[in-house]
Amino acid sequence: MSVESITLYACKVELALVEAGAKYTRYEIDMIRKPEWYTKVHPLKKLPAIVYGGPTAPLEDPSPASAKLVESLVLLEFVADLFPALLPADPVSRARARLVMDAIASKLTPVLHDFGFEGDVSLDALFTACEAFQALLPPDGFAVGQWSITDAVVAPFLGRVDAMLRAGQGRYSPENGEKAYKELFQSERFARLQKYWKDLSSRESWKSTFDEKFIIDYQRPFVPTRA
Amino acid sequence: MSVESITLYACKVELALVEAGAKYTRYEIDMIRKPEWYTKVHPLKKLPAIVYGGPTAPLEDPSPASAKLVESLVLLEFVADLFPALLPADPVSRARARLVMDAIASKLTPVLHDFGFEGDVSLDALFTACEAFQALLPPDGFAVGQWSITDAVVAPFLGRVDAMLRAGQGRYSPENGEKAYKELFQSERFARLQKYWKDLSSRESWKSTFDEKFIIDYQRPFVPTRA
Numbered sequence: 226m227s228v229e230s231i232t233l234y235a236c237k238v239e240l241a242l243v244e245a246g247a248k249y250t251r252y253e254i255d256m257i258r259k260p261e262w263y264t265k266v267h268p269l270k271k272l273p274a275i276v277y278g279g280p281t282a283p284l285e286d287p288s289p290a291s292a293k294l295v296e297s298l299v300l301l302e303f304v305a306d307l308f309p310a311l312l313p314a315d316p317v318s319r320a321r322a323r324l325v326m327d328a329i330a331s332k333l334t335p336v337l338h339d340f341g342f343e344g345d346v347s348l349d350a351l352f353t354a355c356e357a358f359q360a361l362l363p364p365d366g367f368a369v370g371q372w373s374i375t376d377a378v379v380a381p382f383l384g385r386v387d388a389m390l391r392a393g394q395g396r397y398s399p400e401n402g403e404k405a406y407k408e409l410f411q412s413e414r415f416a417r418l419q420k421y422w423k424d425l426s427s428r429e430s431w432k433s434t435f436d437e438k439f440i441i442d443y444q445r446p447f448v449p450t451r452a
Numbered sequence: 453m454s455v456e457s458i459t460l461y462a463c464k465v466e467l468a469l470v471e472a473g474a475k476y477t478r479y480e481i482d483m484i485r486k487p488e489w490y491t492k493v494h495p496l497k498k499l500p501a502i503v504y505g506g507p508t509a510p511l512e513d514p515s516p517a518s519a520k521l522v523e524s525l526v527l528l529e530f531v532a533d534l535f536p537a538l539l540p541a542d543p544v545s546r547a548r549a550r551l552v553m554d555a556i557a558s559k560l561t562p563v564l565h566d567f568g569f570e571g572d573v574s575l576d577a578l579f580t581a582c583e584a585f586q587a588l589l590p591p592d593g594f595a596v597g598q599w600s601i602t603d604a605v606v607a608p609f610l611g612r613v614d615a616m617l618r619a620g621q622g623r624y625s626p627e628n629g630e631k632a633y634k635e636l637f638q639s640e641r642f643a644r645l646q647k648y649w650k651d652l653s654s655r656e657s658w659k660s661t662f663d664e665k666f667i668i669d670y671q672r673p674f675v676p677t678r679a
């Protein structure tokens with residue numbers, strides 16, 4: 226199975242592709258002003274997407290023979306089907322990986338997102354959600370032991386919150402931003418989460434796909450930023 | 453891998469187990485008054501659940517060595533990991549199966565549910581959602597060709613709407629109930645959906661797991677019923 230012609234748009238999925246050692250061509254699409262031709266990838270212009278298989282074709286004119294896939298969790302499962310090392314092998318561990326993904330997507334990432342971008346999440350709610358996630362982590366290693374697509378689901382959100390808090394970017398008061406950073410990234414209460422985040426963010430996959438300066442600058446026009 | 457000790461609670465997942473030919477012990481839990489001991493299966497008493505592996509133990513006192521799994525989509529993937537015939541083999545087809553599951557869970561089943569149980573969905577919205585699902589179906593066969601866990605996601609909802617409309621059960625006007633039944637289950641517009649539903653509901657897996665009379669009677673105290 227060749228993965229030469231994987232084409233993708235976005236961070237969670239790219240993290241998985243890098244961890245897998247997949248060969249792919251990366252394209253960035255302006256999320257705000259998506260180009261017209263992008264309907265050839267998805268009629269509703271959904272992002273991220275993977276264009277897979279079929280003959281090599283220009284980005285703006287994908288081959289009708291290639292599969293166009295969307296929905297980040299579906300894409301992550303797809304990458305893990307192509308590269309089985311990205312999920313544990315036994316069915317019970319795979320189920321636990323999916324349960325943790327489900328908990329992250331339904332309970333953690335909406336809170337992290339809303340704390341930063343909506344400003345309608347209290348410190349208490351933020352800490353409670355992070356504590357619940359921390360409680361799911363095993364004593365060592367990644368979310369389900371080995372690095373898996375489960376970690377790809379949470380990494381972009383932790384990375385963004387970390388970067389935004391340090392840049393003073395977000396719809397929270399400066400005081401709450403400082404408190405949130407100290408608690409989440411420096412206090413004893415979140416020691417396990419900090420170790421997890423350090424392990425995740427020191428991997429080559431993270432360092433090669435996450436561009437902190439680009440993200441902070443990109444968000445500057447839309448999100449209040451201290452400096 | 454033995455599945456002798458699978459224990460489960462609910463319809464989607466049971467459908468998949470029957471299709472797989474799995475051996476399992478079935479338990480029914482009162483959804484309204486969940487028993488106290490059920491916290492041993494899930495701390496928040498989530499349903500459905502599968503208790504898998506470990507030594508045989510009484511329902512009320514599951515072995516700490518068994519895995520306790522919840523979330524119906526996670527359970528369906530678990531059953532498909534145990535019995536690979538329940539999903540296509542190639543990664544692109546598996547991704548399409550998951551995209552259709554995602555569309556069903558986010559766009560179709562909430563509308564079917566709310567039409568029947570909340571009464572706040574117009575006939576137009578109901579038909580539009582069903583038409584969008586019908587458009588995802590291939591010309592023949594099941595949601596992704598072969599019977600798959602994708603079909604298990606939609607079957608209990610179609611079956612319930614079919615049964616409730618015939619029994620005049622639901623929070624819609626008698627007039628709208630009649631119109632909905634004629635359109636969805638008898639009109640040319642939904643011919644493909646009707647063929648799909650006929651194929652699904654004539655399978656042994658459906659006939660042996662869906663108890664129409666039980667469901668209508670069970671819902672009678674909560675949902676307005678004509679007869």
Ligand SMILES: [Ca+2]
Pocket residue numbers: 298302323525529550
């Ligand atoms: Ca899934």
